[in-house]
Amino acid sequence: MxxxxxxxxxxxxxxxxxxxxxxxxxxxxxxxxxxxxxxxxxxxxxxxxxxxxxxxxxxxxxxxxxxxxxxxxxxxxxxxxxxxxxxxxxxxxxxxxxxxxxxxxxxxxxxxxxxxxxxxxxxxxxxxxxxxxxxxxxxxxxxxxxxxxQHTELDQLMFSFDDTLHVAADGADVFEFLNRADLWPERVPHVARLDLTEDVPGVQVMAMDTRTADGSTHTTESIRVVFGSDRIVYKQTTVPALMTAHTGRWTIEAAGDGVDVTSRHTVIIKPSAIERILGEGKTVADARAYIHHALSTNSTTTLKFARDFAEARRG
Missing domain, CATH: 3.30.530.20 (START domain)
Incomplete structure (x- = not known):
């Protein structure tokens, strides 16, 4: 041939x-x-x-x-x-x-x-x-x-939201915190375990165990793509049972005396799992609220620890 x-x-x-x-x-x-x-x-x-x-x-x-x-x-x-x-x-x-x-x-x-x-x-x-x-x-x-x-339902099943926190510090220090996710178990209390490999620079494959409020843990697997020093995008390749998809990104933008750091999530809900996970009679609206709260709580917590890390360095 x-x-x-x-x-x-x-x-x-x-x-x-x-x-x-x-x-x-x-x-x-x-x-x-x-x-x-x-x-x-x-x-x-x-x-x-x-x-x-x-x-x-x-x-x-x-x-x-x-x-x-x-x-x-x-x-x-x-x-x-x-x-x-x-x-x-x-x-x-x-x-x-x-x-x-x-x-x-x-x-x-x-x-x-x-x-x-x-x-x-x-x-x-x-x-x-x-x-x-x-x-x-x-x-x-x-x-x-x-x-x-599902196209007639997609507007309800798929949604995005942002959490933004101002950090009075250098963007490079915030980026270091977000980029070095392998250190999150030492830096972020709700991360129980995180295995990260980066065989190709800028492409990170990670598995993470996250603690929930009731003390249990759930495991997610993700692939992250790192762009420069101000943006990291990711996709969960293993998602919680209530979702069919979950993607996100971290962005860092100059603002005032420091930077604004934003965590964005985009999710598609799995309708067949709603009542099994949340209980009989629960709806797509309930699932949206539950997912939004859970993801926002974790990402905001991570943002706050990133802020504390970066502001301590400037101080």
Whole structure:
């Protein structure tokens, strides 16, 4: 085989939702980390009405990979084409197309095409890519199907909120506190355990045990992407039972005599778990309030310890 050999795959699903709804989910990458299990973060590099250039961080065969892609939109034909500009081995090149086809007014078919070449046409590279495509494509299609079929409820199930604290100190010291999450068990009382690895600079994989008010602990697993010294984004890859997705970010902005530090959370509630977790008769509104309170309490506590750490250094 030569390096020019191109391989092709097709993954498909049927969705009980109108084709336009499905296309809207495919075309809006800003919500992919919440919708698709493998996607950790998407960063826009360029954007026009007809195309965009993005950098994606995602898991593939339990590894965190990042690549840059250009996407072209055809809203009339309900198609989105994509091509990686910068790939990571064993991928030499990768592209494809999302195609949405209406079955009737309320059902549609979604096809995900990939074409790719393998570095040096290595058989083990081909096997790795096929495995990753099978796993990730199935997860992405399942995510689109789930979200599209809940589209009438999504405004209630998905929500975001911020907690902001002013810190009269240097942003670099706040960033050090947030970035060195491996030290949180020593610095943050509600963190019982935290294992962190950073095999690639700026990409952190962590598992954390958090103590709750009743003395119990719950475990979450996350991937964090660090941008410069003023922003850290993350996605929980293992989430509490009441959620289907949880992403967040820490941002540091100059303000007055110091910085404003903000913790943002974005959550999608799992409706089928509400009564099992919160009790009979509890609603989506109850779940929103419960999750908001729990996450806000923990993030605000962390912000306060970051403030104390940074202000002590300035003092």
């Amino acid at each position: 030569s390096g020019a050999d191109r391989h092709r795959t097709l993954h498909s699903t049927e969705v009980d939702a109108p084709a336009e709804v499905v296309y809207g989910i495919v075309s809006d990458v800003t919500r992919w980390p919440e919708f698709f299990a493998p996607n950790v973060h998407v960063e826009h590099l360029e954007r026009t009405a007809a195309s965009e250039r993005i950098q994606i961080w995602a898991t593939a065969n339990s590894e965190v990979k990042t690549w840059i892609s250009r996407r072209e939109f055809d809203a009339e034909q309900l198609k989105v084409g994509f091509r990686q500009e910068v790939s990571q081995p064993p991928v030499a090149s990768m592209g494809g197309e999302w195609v949405v086809t209406a079955i009737d007014a309320r059902r549609s078919r979604l096809d995900l095409h990939h074409d790719f070449t393998v570095v040096e046409d290595a058989p083990e590279g081909l096997a790795w890519i096929n495995s990753a495509l099978d796993t990730n494509s199935a997860a992405e299609l399942a995510g689109i199907k789930r979200i599209a079929e």
